[in-house]
Amino acid sequence: MDPLELVKTTADAAFATDKKGQIVAWNAAVERLLGHTAAGVMGRHCSDVLCGIDVFGNPYCSRNCVLLESALRRVPLRRFELRFKTPCGEYVPVTISTMRVPNSDPQGANIMHMMHPVDAETGAAPCSGNSVEDNLPALTAREAQVLRLVSEGHTIAEIAQQLRLGATTIRTHLRNVRAKLAVRSTLEAACVALRNGLI
DSSP states (O other), X not given: OOHHHHHHTOSSEEEEEOTTSBEEEEOHHHHHHHXXXXXXXXXXXXXXXXXXXXXXXXXXXXXXXXXXXHHHTTOOOOOEEEEEXXXXXXXXXXXXXXXXXXXXXXXXXXXEEEEEEOOTTTXXXXXXXXXXXXXXXXXXXXXXXXXXXHHTTOOHHHHHHHHTOOHHHHHHXXXXXXXXXXXXXXXXXXXXXXXXXXX
């Protein structure tokens, strides 16, 4: 069973790790929810990416992951709430479910994690989608393209070369994006855009 295919086929925010805790699959819904791109997380240990804390603010995620150990030992795990860190430093409250997925290695398995956002006021999952911000303006195709490349870690010079535009034009697009999304930094713009499905 290919964990990447399982993760891709769910509309829920989901990712998978190998038995060492390294991320092997990361879908578009979890990109929108947490703001981390697949390109930026693949192969990294999930605790280094998510920096999870419990509902009391205590550190939860670590290299010695209780979820991972329990899932590999086939211990059934109930859904529970954690808060995961975005690239902007914010924490997003989610409920998380974990399951063991057999893979081609007879001695191994992948661990699939599915998340649902939690409304901070009510403690319930929101009624519609994963969007946090309301009434965000649409980005132009070029603005979305530039911001997507930034979110994937490309520099302004690299983006300018790839799109055959001047660096000044790229900076202008990013300035317009920041103004549209009412944020101070390009990183924050990328987080907001990913979380709301704008890129």
